[in-house]
Amino acid sequence: MKIVALAGGVGGAKLADGLAQALPPSDLTVIVNTGDDFEHLGLHISPDLDTVCYTLAGLANPVTGWGRADETFHALEAVRQLGGPGWFALGDRDLGTHLERTRRRRQGDRLSEITRDFCRAWGVEVRVLPMSDDPVPTIVHTTEGDLPFQEYFVLRQAMPTVRGFTFLGAENARPAPGVLEALQRAEAVIFCPSNPWVSLDPILAIPGVRAAAAARPLVAVSPIIGGQTVKGPAAKMYAEMGIQPSALAVARHYHDLLDGFVLDTVDAEQAADIRSLGIRPLVAPTWMRSRADRKALAQAVLNFVQTFIN
Ligand code: GDP
Numbered sequence: 001m002k003i004v005a006l007a008g009g010v011g012g013a014k015l016a017d018g019l020a021q022a023l024p025p026s027d028l029t030v031i032v033n034t035g036d037d038f039e040h041l042g043l044h045i046s047p048d049l050d051t052v053c054y055t056l057a058g059l060a061n062p063v064t065g066w067g068r069a070d071e072t073f074h075a076l077e078a079v080r081q082l083g084g085p086g087w088f089a090l091g092d093r094d095l096g097t098h099l100e101r102t103r104r105r106r107q108g109d110r111l112s113e114i115t116r117d118f119c120r121a122w123g124v125e126v127r128v129l130p131m132s133d134d135p136v137p138t139i140v141h142t143t144e145g146d147l148p149f150q151e152y153f154v155l156r157q158a159m160p161t162v163r164g165f166t167f168l169g170a171e172n173a174r175p176a177p178g179v180l181e182a183l184q185r186a187e188a189v190i191f192c193p194s195n196p197w198v199s200l201d202p203i204l205a206i207p208g209v210r211a212a213a214a215a216r217p218l219v220a221v222s223p224i225i226g227g228q229t230v231k232g233p234a235a236k237m238y239a240e241m242g243i244q245p246s247a248l249a250v251a252r253h254y255h256d257l258l259d260g261f262v263l264d265t266v267d268a269e270q271a272a273d274i275r276s277l278g279i280r281p282l283v284a285p286t287w288m289r290s291r292a293d294r295k296a297l298a299q300a301v302l303n304f305v306q307t308f309i310n
Contacts, residue, residue, distance in 0.1 A: 008199020018298030025125035035202030191220035217308035
């Protein structure tokens with residue numbers, strides 16, 4: 001079954017790993033948000049791409065969900081000691097990725113080519129595509145002014161109250177090579193349990209992506225469980241945007257796109273409301289605490305997806 005999954009970082013990577021365990025590698029393409037990408041210490045950093053690739057490669061830090069396992073931070077400590085910007089945690093092994101990516105970008109290689117080559121080197125067989133090779137930085141509009149995404153998310157620890165988001169340059173960005181083709185060829189599209197506002201909306205803002213995804217059977221998995229996130233500010237963002245955070249709110253967020261929606265067992269009472277939006281609900285355990293949980297959820301989602309494929 002040819003599947004395209006749309007993913008941000010931590011939540012997206014976990015389900016992508018489950019899907020990679022459940023499908024032959026040639027059946028899975030993961031399209032990843034690059035709205036969080038930024039330049040730091042002169043390096044091109046792609047946090048969500050790296051989280052997805054490290055996770056699929058078995059290199060990810062199992063505690064944080066981002067960065068690499070067996071990591072040290074000597075270079076970062078040295079930067080801090082010299083009075084440099086030490087607020088964004090870059091481990092020594094991780095720095096190797098950013099150094100090489102930046103070197104390749106400077107010689108004119110596209111992010112999608114670099115990602116393909118890195119995946120090959122790491123033994124990742126699943127196809128991982130950035131949403132675009134063009135920069136589409138997310139700007140967070142807050143009551144304290146406009147902030148580039150990482151300044152909001154990491155430096156300010158998502159504390160400022162959000163008012164909205166802009167994906168700068170999205171209207172003129174081109175989908176990365178293979179993105180539209182993968183969506184058109186997919187038997188179904190899965191939205192991983194990623195932050196709707198700042199992980200999946202940027203991907204959907206790339207011209208052609210939303211329509212191509214909507215044309216396929218489409219199932220989303222809720223990143224909100226019991227009104228809260230497992231990690232990150234998605235629930236806080238809903239509240240600040242004037243919407244009560246819930247699985248139902250996520251289903252409404254995407255509702256014109258969705259055929260099916262997977263919500264957690266703790267939210268089972270919301271299934272009827274989701275059905276009344278014209279979306280078929282599946283209630284399942286969605287909190288992926290282990291690798292086995294990832295595979296089990298992926299298998300449940302794939303079985304559900306199969307019911308939409310005629
Ligand atoms: P980020 O870019 O690293 O913030 O990554 P994502 O947007 O992909 O992931 C953040 C979202 O993943 C949050 O809204 C979390 O609630 C959600 N998430 C993380 N782990 C899980 C999980 O095990 N199950 C579900 N359903 N959601 C999860």
